[in-house]
Amino acid sequence: MQQRLFEGDNCTIGQSGELIFNGVDLGRLAREYETPYYLISENILRANCRRFMAGFEGVPGFRVYYSVKTNYESGVLQCLRDLGFGVEISGGLDLLACRRAGFQPEDIVFDGPCKSEEELRQAIDLGIHLINVESELELQTIDRLARERGRIVPVGIRIDPIVKNPSYSKLISTYKQKFGFPIDRCDSVFELANRCKNVQVVGLHAHIGSQILSPELYVKNLSILFELAARLKKNSLNILEVNIGGGFPAPSTRHLRVSRRMKGAELLDRINLLEARPPEIGEFGRSIQGAYEEACRRWDIRPILATEPGRSLVSNTCVVIGRVRVIKDRWVFTDISINDVPENLFFSEFRVFFPGKMRENWVKKAHLSGPTLATNDVILFETAVPELQAGDPIAIFDTGAYSITRANQFTRPRSAVYFLRSDGRIEVIRRRERPEDVLSMQVWNGRNGAGVFREEAVAVAGLSA
Numbered sequence: 001m002q003q004r005l006f007e008g009d010n011c012t013i014g015q016s017g018e019l020i021f022n023g024v025d026l027g028r029l030a031r032e033y034e035t036p037y038y039l040i041s042e043n044i045l046r047a048n049c050r051r052f053m054a055g056f057e058g059v060p061g062f063r064v065y066y067s068v069k070t071n072y073e074s075g076v077l078q079c080l081r082d083l084g085f086g087v088e089i090s091g092g093l094d095l096l097a098c099r100r101a102g103f104q105p106e107d108i109v110f111d112g113p114c115k116s117e118e119e120l121r122q123a124i125d126l127g128i129h130l131i132n133v134e135s136e137l138e139l140q141t142i143d144r145l146a147r148e149r150g151r152i153v154p155v156g157i158r159i160d161p162i163v164k165n166p167s168y169s170k171l172i173s174t175y176k177q178k179f180g181f182p183i184d185r186c187d188s189v190f191e192l193a194n195r196c197k198n199v200q201v202v203g204l205h206a207h208i209g210s211q212i213l214s215p216e217l218y219v220k221n222l223s224i225l226f227e228l229a230a231r232l233k234k235n236s237l238n239i240l241e242v243n244i245g246g247g248f249p250a251p252s253t254r255h256l257r258v259s260r261r262m263k264g265a266e267l268l269d270r271i272n273l274l275e276a277r278p279p280e281i282g283e284f285g286r287s288i289q290g291a292y293e294e295a296c297r298r299w300d301i302r303p304i305l306a307t308e309p310g311r312s313l314v315s316n317t318c319v320v321i322g323r324v325r326v327i328k329d330r331w332v333f334t335d336i337s338i339n340d341v342p343e344n345l346f347f348s349e350f351r352v353f354f355p356g357k358m359r360e361n362w363v364k365k366a367h368l369s370g371p372t373l374a375t376n377d378v379i380l381f382e383t384a385v386p387e388l389q390a391g392d393p394i395a396i397f398d399t400g401a402y403s404i405t406r407a408n409q410f411t412r413p414r415s416a417v418y419f420l421r422s423d424g425r426i427e428v429i430r431r432r433e434r435p436e437d438v439l440s441m442q443v444w445n446g447r448n449g450a451g452v453f454r455e456e457a458v459a460v461a462g463l464s465a
């Protein structure tokens with residue numbers, strides 16, 4: 001009899017303690033391929049996408065722009081393109097990945113507070129759906145670039161809709177000010193846009209955070225954006241698209257939970273909230289849909305409703321598989337580093353599981369460390385583990401969001417990525433980096449990995465003086 005690891009996730013425990021992820025025995029897989037590596041499941045990705053779309057089924061013209069920085073592996077992007085999703089890019093790297101995956105310009109929106117002029121130029125030349133503007137300077141730059149090309153460029157304006165939130169600390173409120181225009185001080189950007197003859201404001205945009213557990217926050221966000229759209233209509237500005245951003249939660253917080261290093265985590269644990277189950281995406285969909293219909297009626301406007309989910313679509317699609325390497329006293333060193341799972345930092349921590357040992361007693365307490373020399377390369381402190389030996393497989397789930405895209409090369413090349421196809425085939429979609437790959441960007445005696453290094457590049461960067 002197989003038992004679920006956690007209610008609502010995709011892992012089961014086999015009779016002999018095997019850990020089975022989407023039908024695959026992870027212990028067997030850990031021995032088959034060199035570890036560590038990421039394994040992404042196409043089945044789970046497709047199911048998440050279907051669930052997301054079903055949650056917003058009743059909204060005519062509903063648009064989803066997948067947030068590409070969450071995970072831009074080829075298998076993921078191709079799958080989303082096949083399902084008809086659009087994409088939200090945050091720069092030239094995302095744009096290139098999306099073009100390679102076959103997304104059309106009209107399916108692309110561009111977000112970010114500090115887009116380079118070159119990136120803006122590329123987006124305009126390609127004719128993407130719209131650029132969400134975050135500063136007056138950016139608006140003027142787009143206007144100038146568009147004028148040089150004899151074009152009118154569609155833009156959205158990013159708004160910070162919830163300026164004062166009593167539950168935010170001063171620090172969080174300050175960080176948030178980096179993004180967009182505060183709702184109570186946004187009039188001037190619309191006045192400026194009116195004077196910029198080569199941009200046309202067609203959208204309003206807001207992104208209010210990540211792993212948001214309350215549908216009510218979206219309802220509030222949407223109501224504020226609609227009220228603004230109605231006000232703009234009186235000044236003859238028709239908003240065609242209202243984008244409420246991403247932030248929908250991963251289906252489980254049991255794998256990536258609030259770190260016990262955080263103050264208050266112990267209390268959350270005691271009241272059983274450390275691993276609380278977030279509301280289903282359908283619950284968000286129903287609340288947002290209701291608020292959308294009401295706002296359309298109330299303000300007599302019907303812009304397209306758009307979203308930019310990232311984490312909620314990909315988080316639970318991926319597991320990192322590694323091995324125990326060295327055991328010394330209470331320290332268990334694994335080949336998975338926080339380089340591979342950088343979200344495992346101060347605020348949050350991944351849980352770790354042991355394929356093949358899931359039915360044993362986990363009574364020992366150990367510190368699970370990554371292999372690098374970084375003092376903070378510790379995956380879990382003081383955690384219960386089974387009896388372990390070097391070579392035992394380990395697995396970390398819910399690593400599909402912001403892990404591969406934020407992985408770094410501190411003392412080790414980055415890990416490989418495999419894609420578990422719906423038909424059971426496993427394909428490499430990113431080969432393991434080699435030391436030569438990392439060093440190929442360095443210039444040694446005028447040459448780098450690509451051959452003779454071009455001196456002009458140095459001059460353009462202003463470093464030659």
Ligand SMILES: Cc1ncc(COP(=O)(O)O)c(C=O)c1O
Nearest residue numbers: 067207210246247308309310311
């Ligand atoms: C502007 C914008 N949209 C969408 C997202 C995706 O957020 P999430 O992965 O929480 O859905 C982000 C993430 O930071 C973002 O900055």
